[in-house]
Amino acid sequence: MDGPTLVARYTEMVRMRRFEEACLEGVPTREIHGELHTGIGQEAVAAGLVGTLRDDDALVSTHRSHLHALAKGVPARPMLAEIYERATGLCGGYGGHMHLFDLERRFSTTGIVGATLPVALGHAWAAQLEGRDSVAVGVTGDGGANTGGFHESLNMAGAWNLPLVVLIENNEWAISVPFTESTSTATLAERAAAYGAWGRRVDGLDVEAVAEAFAEAVAHARAGNGPAVLEATCYRFRGHFEGDLDLYRPTGEKDRRRQEHDPLPLTRARILERGAATEAQLDAAEAAMTAEIAAALAAVRADPLPDPATARDHVFAKGPSA
Numbered sequence: 001m002d003g004p005t006l007v008a009r010y011t012e013m014v015r016m017r018r019f020e021e022a023c024l025e026g027v028p029t030r031e032i033h034g035e036l037h038t039g040i041g042q043e044a045v046a047a048g049l050v051g052t053l054r055d056d057d058a059l060v061s062t063h064r065s066h067l068h069a070l071a072k073g074v075p076a077r078p079m080l081a082e083i084y085e086r087a088t089g090l091c092g093g094y095g096g097h098m099h100l101f102d103l104e105r106r107f108s109t110t111g112i113v114g115a116t117l118p119v120a121l122g123h124a125w126a127a128q129l130e131g132r133d134s135v136a137v138g139v140t141g142d143g144g145a146n147t148g149g150f151h152e153s154l155n156m157a158g159a160w161n162l163p164l165v166v167l168i169e170n171n172e173w174a175i176s177v178p179f180t181e182s183t184s185t186a187t188l189a190e191r192a193a194a195y196g197a198w199g200r201r202v203d204g205l206d207v208e209a210v211a212e213a214f215a216e217a218v219a220h221a222r223a224g225n226g227p228a229v230l231e232a233t234c235y236r237f238r239g240h241f242e243g244d245l246d247l248y249r250p251t252g253e254k255d256r257r258r259q260e261h262d263p264l265p266l267t268r269a270r271i272l273e274r275g276a277a278t279e280a281q282l283d284a285a286e287a288a289m290t291a292e293i294a295a296a297l298a299a300v301r302a303d304p305l306p307d308p309a310t311a312r313d314h315v316f317a318k319g320p321s322a
Helices: 004-024 043-047 066-072 076-083 114-128 148-160 189-195 209-222 251-258 263-274 278-302
Strands: 056-060 107-109 136-141 163-172 198-203 228-235
Touching: 004 043, 004 066, 004 076, 004 251, 004 263, 004 278, 043 066, 043 263, 056 066, 056 114, 066 076, 066 148, 076 114, 076 278, 107 228, 114 148, 114 163, 148 263, 163 209, 189 198, 189 228, 198 209, 209 228, 228 251, 263 278
Parallel strands: 056 107, 056 136, 136 163, 163 228, 198 228
Antiparallel strands: none
């Protein structure tokens, strides 16, 4: 398979896990405010995106967006600074973790459930109008796939043959509602046929399977064949947000899934089984990623907060002067 090697993808997964752990440190210290959402346990899905998208492709993510940003190439340092509400952040510390934005890499987020697809649809339509072969990726979850925006966006993308790729991270829980109790179909990928779209469901713990399917979905859309829907199954290891008591899931289930379905040790075991790297080499790679994120966090914590005098800046759009 072309693109990054399995070892490279595993290294990126470790980097992603360390990034999320660095974010967790800011919650009890009140350096991060609001409902922080992490993707711990879902790293294989994001790492499967690495190497396929171009800078001119758009990616619109959800409230659980950090890993997708890293996969799109957003630098960790300014993103972490934004999450920690520092003046050196992507948006000067004004957006915080729910509103990350990187114009250069066409990456953005929205905290509204299901609202990513209409935005990504706009990117896809713009690409078609301008005659570009760029694609737009809209990330959503199993809960977001049950909103009206999901249907309307895919219906329009199918009708207008737009280069929209919908990535559904099915982590089995729409906040506190299980997938089996909120969805009438056995899968979400099977809905693709209703919109004349390419569709597939993959094991989101298998980074190679995600990478292969995502590359095919993007190639389908980039070639002018219309939209694609990729459903990646995974499991949310933590609560919906930091502070969620998460009493709706049995403790035994959560413990078992962490032990048996963590994508990091599963991927590491596959690498060792194939002889693609040694224990020592993987340990060294993990140590390097741990050190990188630790250094970034230390630097971010030394960065200044936004000037309080600018608190009302960027609140309203300013029209032309008379």
